[in-house]
Amino acid sequence: MAEAxxxxxxxxxxxxxxxxxxxxxxxxAVELKRLAKEAIIKIS
Structure with missing residues (x-):
C-alpha cells in the first residue's frame, strides 16, 4: 500500500x-526511496 x-x-x-x-x-523504507527519487529529479 505504501508503494501505491x-x-x-x-x-x-x-x-x-x-x-x-x-x-x-x-x-x-518506501518513503525514503520515494524522497530520494524526488530529490534526484530536482537536482537533475
Missing part, C-alpha cells in the same frame, strides 16, 4: 494498526 502511495492513515484504517507509528515503522 497510500497515506499512513489509509494504511492504518485497512490494517487495523492502533497507532501511526506502527505503520510508519513499516513504510519508512
Amino acid at each position: 502511495e497510500c497515506t499512513t492513515h489509509q494504511i492504518a484504517s485497512i490494517t487495523g494498526h492502533k497507532t501511526l507509528s506502527e505503520v510508519e515503522r513499516y513504510t519508512r
